[in-house]
Amino acid sequence: xxxxxxxxxxxxxxxxxxxxxxxxxxxxxxxxxxxxxxxxxxxxxxxxxxxxxxxxxxxxxxxxxxxxxxxxxxxxxxxxxxxxxxxxxxxxxxxxxxxxxxxxxxxxxxxxxxxxxxxxxxxxxxxxxxxxxxxxxxxxxx
Amino acid sequence: xxxxxxxxxxxxxxxxxxxxxxxxxxxxxxxxxxxxxxxxxxxxxxxxxxxxxxxxxxxxxxxxxxxxxxxxxxxxxxxxxxxxxxxxxxxxxxxxxxxxxxxxxxxxxxxxxxxxxxxxxxxxxxxxxxxxxxxxxxxxxx
DNA sequence: CAGTATCCAGCGCGATACTG
DNA sequence: CAGTATCGCGCTGGATACTG
Numbered sequence: 001x002x003x004x005x006x007x008x009x010x011x012x013x014x015x016x017x018x019x020x021x022x023x024x025x026x027x028x029x030x031x032x033x034x035x036x037x038x039x040x041x042x043x044x045x046x047x048x049x050x051x052x053x054x055x056x057x058x059x060x061x062x063x064x065x066x067x068x069x070x071x072x073x074x075x076x077x078x079x080x081x082x083x084x085x086x087x088x089x090x091x092x093x094x095x096x097x098x099x100x101x102x103x104x105x106x107x108x109x110x111x112x113x114x115x116x117x118x119x120x121x122x123x124x125x126x127x128x129x130x131x132x133x134x135x136x137x138x139x140x141x142x
Numbered sequence: 143x144x145x146x147x148x149x150x151x152x153x154x155x156x157x158x159x160x161x162x163x164x165x166x167x168x169x170x171x172x173x174x175x176x177x178x179x180x181x182x183x184x185x186x187x188x189x190x191x192x193x194x195x196x197x198x199x200x201x202x203x204x205x206x207x208x209x210x211x212x213x214x215x216x217x218x219x220x221x222x223x224x225x226x227x228x229x230x231x232x233x234x235x236x237x238x239x240x241x242x243x244x245x246x247x248x249x250x251x252x253x254x255x256x257x258x259x260x261x262x263x264x265x266x267x268x269x270x271x272x273x274x275x276x277x278x279x280x281x282x283x284x
Numbered sequence: 285c286a287g288t289a290t291c292c293a294g295c296g297c298g299a300t301a302c303t304g
Numbered sequence: 305c306a307g308t309a310t311c312g313c314g315c316t317g318g319a320t321a322c323t324g
Contacts, residue, residue, distance in 0.1 A: 012244035013168050021163030026155050040306050054297055056307060077305045094240045101236055102154035165317070182286050196317050198287060219285045
C-alpha cells in the first residue's frame with residue numbers, strides 16, 4: 001500500500017480529508033481549540049443543534065484518531081469532558097489559519113457566507129439561518 | 143444570515159469544508175500546487191483513475207470558487223489547462239503544512255496509511271491499492 | 285482531447301424515540 | 305446527562321457510454 005512517496009502523500013491527504021470532511025469534525029476541533037474542555041451537551045448547544053447520533057459518531061472518530069480525548073467522571077448524573085490531545089492541538093494550529101482565511105473571503109463576498117450557510121450549516125431545524133429562511137419564504141408567499 | 147461573529151466563523155469553516163470535503167478537491171489543489179499547469183487527462187492519470195464525471199464537477203466548483211482557472215486553447219485536438227489562481231495559491235500554502243503533518247503521522251503509524259488508502263483512495267478499479275487488495279483476497283481464499 | 289449524459293449504490297446525516 | 309437504536313432521504317461519487 002501507499003506504493004511510492006507521491007502516493008503516500010495522496011493517502012495522507014485522504015486521511016486528512018476523511019477527518020476534516022466529516023461535517024462537524026472541524027467545528028468540534030474549533031470549539032475545543034477556542035473553548036477548552038466541553039461536555040457532550042455543550043456541543044449540542046454550541047453547534048446549533050447537531051443531532052446526538054452524528055455528534056457521538058464524530059467524537060468517537062476523533063478519539064480513535066487520537067485528536068481528542070474523552071474523560072468521564074464517576075458522578076451522578078454522569079459527566080464527560082472532551083478536550084484536544086497535543087496532536088489535536090497541532091491540527092488545530094494548522095486549521096485555524098484556514099478558517100481565518102475562509103472568514104476573510106466571506107467578509108469580502110457577503111453572498112458566499114449566505115450560500116454556504118444555507119447549504120452546509122442550516123439543515124438543522126432550529127438554526128438561526130433556518131428560521132430566517134422560513135421567514136423569507138413566508139414573506140415571499142404573501 | 144451568519145447572525146453573529148461566532149456563527150460567521152462556523153459558516154466560514156463550513157465553506158472550507160464544502161470545498162475541501164469534495165473527495166478530490168484537495169488533491170487537485172495539491173497537484174496544481176506541486177506540478178503547475180495540468181490538463182484534464184493529466185488529472186485522470188495523476189489521480190489514480192478519478193472518473194471524468196467527478197473530475198469535471200470538482201474542477202467547475204473550484205473554478206467558480208475562484209481557486210483555479212481554466213484556459214482553453216483553440217487547437218485541434220482541443221487543449222485545456224488548469225492552474226491555481228493567486229487565491230488558490232494562498233489556500234495551497236495553508237493546505238501544504240496540513241498534508242505534511244498528515245504524511246508524518248502516517249509515517250509514524252504505518253497501518254493508518256493502509257486503512258485510509260482502502261477507505262478513501264482505493265475505490266477506483268485500477269488503483270494500485272485496489273490491485274493489492276484483490277491479490278490479498280485471492281490469497282486468503284486459497 | 286475534454287468533457288457530458290445516465291444510471292445507480294453507499295452512506296453521511298437528520299429526526300425521533302429510547303436507556304443506564 | 306450522555307449517549308444508543310432505528311429509519312429514511314439526499315447527495316456524492318463510481319461505472320459506462322457517448323459527443324463536438
